[in-house]
Amino acid sequence: MNRSRHLPVAAVSLAAAAALLLSGCGGGDDKDSGKDKIAGADEGGKKSASPGGKKSDAPVVDRPEMKFPASVQLVFDKANVSDPDQTAAANDAENFVKSIRYGIVKQDTEDAAYKFYSEYQSPAFKYAKDQIKQRVDKGFTISGEMHFTDIKVEPVKSEKSAVVTFCSDSSKLYSKEVKTKKVHHTEASISDFDSWQVLMTASDSNKGLWRAKQVEVATEAKECR
Template identity: 65%
Template structure:
């Protein structure tokens, strides 16, 4: 059985520049399908579970708590970003990635965390839900360590969005059967390396919060090995 924590959906991914072009163009380059239906903060709050735990961050944003089991470790390499807006985009891009895995360990395709860190009905939110659903439908969760490195933040010229890119190494992250607790170990391969790009935009109604609008994941990323 494939031990990878997640298999990205077969999204038509072109060059990395495609996402950057979207980030720099304001409304240009986006279709009506890409726009949020129902406004920013309200849509996300309505879709979140009212029972989800909250934690007050230094920026004053009430964020969903994500507590992982002891056998799951997500490690993000330290990345110094001097600009506070870019730093906020980076932090919430990482939270979006964490939220996908949290939905998997919680076995909840409607978990509040990924909805909180993605724009309502955006491509990123649909992607996150699909990744969680793939595991839930197979009765699988995750176990082990995943490392993220080579992080870069590329702001748009208008500073209204930013693309956060990084590499992911899942050579030590495995599939785990929910019922039996059996962990499926396999040998490391190129399939364990991914290149991520996440288009982040600031929330209109919650200062300090950034949400994922689009995500692009390249499988078998040799540049990340």
């Protein structure tokens, strides 16, 4: 495994579900599950406070800290949305993606960050854990830069849900052996470009927080190249 990218995960392809949600026909499935207390989210460890400065009407969410080494850069283009809820959904979809990479960097399949940004035992929760586990089991972490572009937010029938879509480019992100520190540099190819759909739901118990419920990653996405 030389290239650091999405590894295949069974039973997380949710194209049909996402299509239904985007067409407004799946509103009944996006209700809050009631399991907002995420296992591990309240565990010990440092947490990062929201940025200080001007007072805002936006609620303050006590979020787990994700501090990446200088060798890992995750770059997100700004989502072109103005609605506060859509902005929050886009921001926490970004945090969900970051939390997966953070778990890989930490080499921890039980890291609190991905549990905080996904609904407990949802397909998104299981996807994140599996992505981390596959790399940990193989003794790999990551090094380099991953770029996320064309970020869009599509509200679904329920006001508490939205589908966040974006492209990712991992052509400059590489696998790194944990033991030897060797970085496996590879040539860029179409396999480095993925298209994402992430169903985000607003938390009932933690105002201002949105969590990933379902995720679909289409690999070799020509439209993202």
